[in-house]
Amino acid sequence: MLNLTYTYRLKLNQQQSQTYEAWLEISRRVWNFALAQRKDWYNSRSCRIDACSIKSEYIIPADAPRPTFASQCKALTQARKTNPDLSAAHSQMLQQVLRRLEKAFIGMWESGRGFPRFKKLFRMRSLLFPQLGVNPIEGSRVKLPGVGWVKMQLSRPIPDAFVAKQAQVVKKASGWYVMLTLQADVNVPRSAPHGQAVGIDLGLKSFLATSTGEQIARPLFFVDLQRQLRLLQQRASHKKLGSNNWRKAQQKVSRLYEHIHNTRLDFHFKLAHYLCDQGGMIFAEDLNFKVWAKGMFSKHTFSPGFGKFLSILEWVCWKRGVYFALVNPDSTSQTCPNCNHYTGKKELSQRVHHCSECGFETDRDVAAAMVVMQRGLAAVGHTVKMLGEGLSNSSLLTQESPVL
């Protein structure tokens, strides 16, 4: 079984977009209602049973069960019988709103994310349809619940043997999009390890370093775009909530946000393809990003989205027939790639790896990437050839990033 997600632009007519606008709004209200229900339940249990809360009293009986996905779905089905707004919207789609809320709570319990928040006006942006009818795609049209056939801008063809299983309709600043989950009932084998091996180290200074000595700089335009975004957000926050100017300012913010997202995605894909050009095997560190981001590196690591990049890299490798694997990340920057000597922790400011044992010297991130590559090769059963001779250190340090 193979799943792909393809995104297409939708050309909704006025009536269709009105329907989906209304459904977004009703989804938002369902989210807020269900969240309020859960919040009240928690608050009613936050003070001691034999004491009174100073602020307010909650009158939820002590034996009332905690609202769950199942109980809220049941309540939703009941409410649909009497509420025309609710019954006008697609029932499975509304259930998905409750499922998303459940996921947000699970994220809070298990991954330490924040308490789910209420959604302000226009903050609900997507509708998820978990099932589509039989043959939902004909040429460049897709049949969506509630609005029937809709034209898509078929920017790339839907691959043969794939069937659209579910659809997520998203309203972005630049218009409506549909993300189709395509499924094929085939078993695609992962490519076997072969060819040149490349290790990569996701860095603090540059975006990444490769075992061949290249350093890919973090694109500068992101800094500029982020600054622009902050400025626009600041401006928007001074406008009167709900006013025309406020709406215009919000529109500007979301357009720029979309642009940043697309630019980053583009950079990630190009970089992934560039790496695939260099060899038949790519190895990266299996970083637990959550722990890493919370630790001492938090300021440096969060922004470039390493986790996203690795999943894109894995996907591109699979498409290109390149072997991809993650290796143990422990102390990759504390080992000498040339003689395997443990060199000890480096300070963040220490940019050069220098081995006191064998005298090998190179950039610290490149050295880490070399260790990653050696670990990867060892894991796939290749003998590890120690580097060093014939490899001029100075050439490693002066190689420049490619133009991406």
Ligand SMILES: [Zn+2]
């Ligand atoms: Zn050494």
